[in-house]
Amino acid sequence: MLSVPNESEIIGDRVATLAPGQPDVTHGTILYLEDVTLSFDGFKALNKLNLTLDDGELRCIIGPNGAGKSTMMDVITGRRKPDSGQVFFGQNIDLLKHQEHEIARGMVGRKFQRPTVFEALTVAENIELTLLGPRAPWAVLKARSTAAERDRIDEVLTTIGLIQLRHQPAGILSHGQKQWLEIGMLLAQNPRILLVDEPVAGMTGEEVARTAELLVSLAGERTVVVVEHDMAFVRKIARTVTVLHQGSVLAEGSLSSVQSNPKVIEVYLGETPCSH
């Protein structure tokens, strides 16, 4: 079991503003999905999906199109409610009872496939808006940035490597830089779990490498879940790989064990190889 750093080490005033309720991770598990089913117009996007994530691990999720990857993330982030099944954050927090924006604060952060940053705002302002803190209009109207906040922004910007661009509008960033900025915006909300959807699509080689470094460095402190098609990238970062197919888990394990799994090969290649 990984040790969770004391919250106040990350940022001074964070303890006071944490989302209510801490996850109970005494069994080392940060997320449980149990028998989750969700269908659209008769099509079962998720079919009795069972998945557990260990606290602090880096998990890669792969699967063909329509395997239910996006839907699974929708369920975890509270964007969609499943027809049946259970989703627990730690052992004590029922995510199905929380709203999307509650989950976003301090529990699960999600990076969408297409980066959406606030293009008209500067890089630092993008981070500033996502910092944990009051969200109500009146409080925000009165808010003045504190030294602690500025430090935290610098810290995040350093982590994602955009510190030098802090005063530039986000609109001028390259595609890869926008992806990092968005990861930074998630970090600013201090999620325990980070869901990252196809982070390296459309990135240049050097950007891919830096992204891999970034994600690996984030794991441990947080749980990182990467959904990716690019197997080279998966190989670079993967510890445990989960293969989804038709809304449930097809295989799970190390990359090499998964790659040699006949069921996986069948799904990807459409036939059972004779050699197995």
Place this chain on the structure above:
Amino acid sequence: MLFKTLFAGHERGGLIVMLAIVLMLLWVSIGNLAVPASSSWHVSTYTVTILGKFLTYALLAVSIDLIWGYAGILSLGHGAFFALGGYAMGMYLMREIGDRGQYGNPNLPDFMVFLNWHELPWYWYGFDHFWFAALMVLLVPGILAGLFGWLAFRSKVSGVYFAIITQALTYALMLAFFRNEMGFGGNNGLTDFKDILGFSITENSTRVGLFVASGIALILGYFIAQAIVRSRFGRVLVAIRDAEPRTRACGYPVAQYKLVVFVISAMLAAVAGALYVPQVGIINPGEFSPLSSIEAVAWVATGGRGSLFGPIIGAFAVNYSKTQLTTLAPDLWPFVLGGLFILVTVFLPKGLISLLGRRKKPVEESETMVINKAIKQETSVAADRKTEVL
């Protein structure tokens, strides 16, 4: 870079515009009151009134820009708040007439006597006090905007849907105010005002006073709006404008933000309307017409939304042209206004002020490119990327 330039330019442009307004206030007041009518430096009372009217229009334009330019909320019914503010002021001015109306009835405005009413409707109570009317100028449009906005934003009505239902709102109010039974003078509206705060409304000095008050209101309104958009609240508004779902995902109660800024904007528009009415001497349901609201949007679009001084320039430029043109060739005005909409949206989406900001853009762009390059060199871990398929 564009935003940055505009924003940096803003402050300068905004300050220049504010300075120009202060100078205009001084020049017009002195020119009208202190310079004898025979002098060529004399400013006629007609000019004072016209400029005073433009100042209130400019404040209306700022209020629209606050929501459209910064929060991305296009209201095609902002004239309704302007008119409601105007009606609240008009009611006070009607009560000030007292028994000097045509029918000489000390308790009822003329139009009520004409309609054979015998009692003042309850909603006219209190309007004989200026402070009460002033409070209502803010409260009535504020509450309406609050209710309407709460309903609309709560159910995520935005973009063109919002634009259309605000247009329907002002249209419905227009129909309602046309009715005599509403007790607001029906078709003719409220007019024949005599005094404001005991000063005769036709006096030159009163006119100049109202003109200066409008100028001050505009300057105050500008700085209030500026304070809002430069706060973190303003940055959240911009975030909502550019990526509303993302902002919501960050945990911001988007609907509340929109509601707050919509109500503030409605109140600014109402103040503009309240200052407009004593200067033009009449308020009637025509002010609620959807066309008036959309004309105000044209000022903002022409001047440049997303900058607070652009709409002021737009309001003055468009209305000056309108005044000139409607005396020369009234038939052409709809073509000019319509053409303006098309030209601005297709060729100048950022309005006139984008012409001012253009020269600086390339410089900053290249600056950022240099920085970008530096970062790339520093972090290059050049690893060839081979796509591997399982």
Place this chain on the structure above:
Amino acid sequence: MTNHTRNHPQSSAAPIGLKRFRRWIAPILTLCLLLGATLPISVAQADPASPSLAAGSPTVSAIASDDAMTRSQAIKALILQPPAGAADVLHALDRGMLYVTAKPVARLGIADAAGKISAIDSDEILGNTSDAQWQPVSINNVIRIQLRPRLDLMALASPDVSKRRDAAQDLFSARLTPDYIHEIKALEPKIKDADVQANLRKLVAGFELNDADPKVRLAAIADVADALDPEIRAKLANLASNDNDPAVKAAAAKTLDAINTRVAGWQFLQNLVFGLSLGSVLLLAAIGLAITFGVMGVINMAHGEMMMIGAYTTWLLQQLMPNHLTAALFLAIPSAFLAAGIIGMAIERGLIRFLYGRPLETLLATFGLSLMLQQAARIIFTPLNRAVALPDFMSNSWVVNPVFAITYNRLYILIFSLTVFFGLLLLLKRSTFGLRIRAVAQNRAMARACGVRSNWIDALTFGLGSGIAGIAGVALAQITNVGPNLGQSYIVDSFMVVVLGGVGNLWGTLVAGMGIGVLNKFLEPYSGAVLAKVVVLVLVILVIQKRPRGLFPQKGRAAEE
């Protein structure tokens, strides 16, 4: 044919229709009466004591007299006891075409449209209306009120059943003297048409409700049990509260209750039909929007002006062929579609395509365009409202009973809008063009990759939406005046319909259009037209609260992104 005028109060087409009608009524009625003389029931029976129309007779001499009193008494006598062959004379009298001369002998003559005066019993030309000796026989309103029922009574003998029905209906609403009532009572058993007979019996019964004899009153109450007419209801109400005889009082109250229940039912139906009629207009206005807004996502604020173009096309065609109203109307439908459609395509190519993906800008630019189009119409056609004359088949009412009637123009527009709706539905669902439209709407890039020329499809789709707006303009011109502001008053309403129905869903548009129309009509009696509009607006906003994507949102995963 009962209601010869259009429903619309501002319409100046009504007099035209009336004139046309009058031109025909004389010859037709003359013919009827000639035939009528051979029928078993002859209303204009000769009475030995009745006045004679022969030249020089005392009656004719009295009509030729200088004394107004003498004249009017002679005319009254003529009306109350018409001699055989008086029908022509009475009709001429009604139309102001009866002339009289005192010299050389007192004689009557009937003038034709050209001013020639002919004898009342032969084709002999006696003179001209411009001759000094011939004077028109003028009548005042008191006499006219007596004359009309006489003409109706004569028409009861007409061979044309619809004439007989109309005559009975007209008699019902006329102010009749007791003499007429007795005459009708005597005549009623002889009538062959059951409905005409029932009408006359009701008429007599209505009169007898005021009879002095309680038995007669009771019998009359039984006779009017089926009546829905407001006059009879008023009389029954009076009996139910004021009659001296308790039996009559109770019977009247009971009958009135039964009648009122049925009246309420019919009124409900009437409101429903009026609502559907208003809804069909909204639907027509909104269908085009459902295409441009719903399918393409383009906010076209100049949509109302496309309707205006359609309406002006209708008016222009009618100006070009004033004698062929029906043909002009049917020609107007394709012409308006083409005119508005081509202008729509020009707008799409010239303006809107530069603004795709920028809905607010599109809204503003097309608003500017609508201002310019309106002003252009104001300059070309003047700001005056133009009335479009209705072809005959649209210009009357279908009267089911006194509480329920619908004008034919509204009925046809209801049918027409449904036809357009289903035609469009078929086009979108079944044709290749429709398939392409839907493909481009759903995934532009993919459609293009499949070889669909998306630019063309955009232009054609927009043209289609605009063309349908043009057709809506043709229909609107049949119920309202054509002016530069015609479309403006419908634009907000039609957007409400599309938004309420669910963007991109034609069925939703149908339900929302009809729903708003019906709701409006049911609210109007309580709140007045203006407040009904406001209430509907508030309701639409409230519904959007509950169903932000409209009543019938598009389903599926893509729609939720």
